[in-house]
Amino acid sequence: MLERLAARAPVPVFVAMGRDRAPAVERLLQSADIDVTATPRHASILLVAGRVRDSDQAYLDRIHDQLPHPRATFWWGDEQGDDVDEAQRAASFDDPVISLRALYRNLISGAHASETHRLADEPPAPWRGKGDHGQGGEGMMGGVPYGRMMPMPPTPDIRDGLALDVYTTQIGPFMPYWPAGLVLEVTFQGDVIQSAEVVHPPYPPRDVDRVPFDRLLHETTALAQVERARAAHHLVCIARVLSLVGLPTLSRRAQILAVRVRANERVAIEPLRKAAARAGLRAALAPGLGRIDDRLARELGGPAQRAAGDAIDDRSDNPTYTRLDFTPVTQTKSDCRARLAQWFNEAEQALALVSAAPDAMMDQGALVEAPWALRAPPIDYRVTELLPGLEWSEALLVLNSFDSAALCRMAPLEVP
C-alpha cells in the first residue's frame, strides 16, 4: 500500500549540474511529475546533468551518499559508457521525465536495487566531543571544548556586536541557487560571512545557452534564434533570484517561460514581472546591495556594464539591429536590483526584436552581443571581496546577480 502511494508522488530529484554538455535542466520543471529538491536528503534520484569536472567527483560522491535509501543516479546529457544501465541515462535532447518516473517506480517497489555508499562511512576527522550529547567541554555552550577556548571572531564583529562562535565550511559546487561549479571556503559568524576564498571556480556559460551564438560564428543565423536564446538565458537568471527571495512558484514560472521561449512559442514576460513586483520584489532586494563601481562594471561588460549605465552593446553596430532602431537598455544603480531589472528589460527587448523581425537573418560572423559578461581573462577584483559582512541570504543574492561569465572572471582559482 505504502509503495503504491509513494510511486504516484512527484519524483523527488536532486540536480547536480555538470560543466560540459549539460542539458537545460529547467525543462524538468515543465512537468508537475518532477519535484526538484533543495537538498539531497529529500531526493530519491541524483540527476547528474552533463559531465562533472574531475575535481568535483569527490563532491558528487558525497552528495550521492547523502541521498536516503532507496536511491539511484541518473545521467542526463553526457554520453555514458556501456556500463551504465539504459534505465539510468538519457541524451541531452531527450525528455527524461518518463525514464525518471520509471526508475523511481522501480526503486520504490524494490525492482531496482538501491545504490550503496560510494565513500567509506567514516568521519572525516575523529569526533572528540564530550558530554551526553557530544556538545563539547565544560560550561555554557561547552565553553572549553577539547581543552581550548571557544573559537571567537578573530576580528571585531562586523555587524551588531553580538559575538557568536565562528566556523569555516566549504560550500558548493552542487548546491541549488548557487553558481554551478563554484566552491567557496566561507567563514561564518552566525549567518554573517566573515571571509570567503575560492576553492574551485564556477562553470562558464552552459553549452545549451551558447548554441546560437557559437553557430553565428560559422553560419548564417536567424536573429530570432539569437534573441530567444538571450531571453531564455536571462529568464533562468531571473528565476534564481526569485527563488532566493522566497518566490519559488514565480521562479518555476520563469523557468517554464525560458523553456517555451527556446521552443519558439510566443510568450509574454510582462505578467511575470508584474506578479514579482506585486509580491514585493523591490523591497526584497535592499537598495545598494551588491553595488559595484563603474570601473569594475566596465571591465565585466555585458548586462552588468549596462546595469551601471553604460549603453555599450555590440548590437548597436550590427546593421540588422540598427534597421530595427535598436537602442541598448540601461540602468543606473549597478546593484542587485539594477542587474535584475536589466535582465528583465533585455529579455523583454529580445522578444520584442523577435516579434519585429521574425525572419531576419544575420551573416556568418556578424557582431552580436552575448547575453553575459565579456569572456576574457580574470580581472583583479574578486567576488569574494563583496561578501564579508553580508548575511548568507544577501550573499546568495549578490552571487546570483552576476551571470556565469562575470563570475568566472571574478572568481578564478588562485594559482599559488
Place this chain on the structure above:
Amino acid sequence: MTTIALTAAWVAFLLGMAWYVAVLDGLWAAAREGRSPRAPLANPLYRCATMLRHQSNLTEAPDLLNWRLAPALYAGLAGTGVALVPFSSTNVLADLDVGIVWWGAIEALTVVIVFLHGWSANSQFGLIGAYRYVAIGLPVMLISMFVLIATALPAESLAIPKIIESQRGFWNVIRQPVGLPLFLLLGLSLSFRGPFNYADSADVAGGTAAEVSGAPRLVWEFARLAMLTAVAAVAASVFLGGYLGPWFPGPMWLVLKTAAVLLVLVGLSHQLARISPSRMMTLIWTVLLPLSFLHLVWAGVLAL
C-alpha cells in the same frame, strides 16, 4: 461530548486541516506557475508515503536525542495549541483559565524547538536556519503577546472561552482591526512560511530540515502544517468569534472560520517575497512592535 469524542474531534481537526492546507498549497502554487494542478487532493498523501518510504538518515555526530525529539515536540506544541480552542460553549479539550498565557508558552517553546532542530543535526545550513529563526521568532512573539493581551481586555479574562463569549456583540476583528493582521504574521513565523520562512528556506538548502529524511521529516512537515492550523484556530477564536454564529452548529463555524484564516495564510505565504533577516528585524522592532503596543493602548482605552 465525552473526553474520548473530544479527543477524536481534536485529532480529526488537526489531520483534516493539515491536509486542507497541503491541498491549498498545491492549488495555489499551480495557479502561480500557470499550469494545471497535479492530483491536488491525493498529492499530499503521495508525498507522505514517499517520506515514509525514505530511510531516516543520520549525520556526522548529531545530537540524536534532541534531533529526533524536536519534530515530535513541535507537533505536540501545535496539538496543545489546538486543544485550547473550544469547539462550542461546552466542548473544549483544555479549558484553562490562563489559555492565552499557555499559548504564549507554546510560542516561546517553538522558538527553542526550531533552534534545537537546526542545531542538533550538526550541519551548517541547519545552524544558519536556526540562528535566523531565533532572530525573527523572538520579536514576533512579543508582537503576538501584545495583540493577544488586547483581546483579553474586553473579556477581563485570559481564558479563550471567555474571550469568545465577550465577542457576542462585536467580534474583536471589528473592535481591534489591527490585531488580526499582526497575529497572522505570527502564524507565518511560527510555521516559517513565505515571507517569514527564515528557518527552512531553499537558500539554506532546507535549513533546519536540510538533513532530515524519512519519518522524522514527515513529522516535521506535518508539525508545520499543524502549527499553522493552531494559529488559525486561535485567530478564529479570539478575533472572529470562534464557534459563535447563526444557523450552523458551533463546531462548524469554528471549522469554517479556521479554514478561511488558513486560506488567507496560505495566500500570504505564496504572494509575498522575503526580505533579508536584518531588514525584517528592523521592520519588526521599529514598526510592527510599536504598532502592536499602540494597538494594546487602543484596546485598553476601548475597554475602560
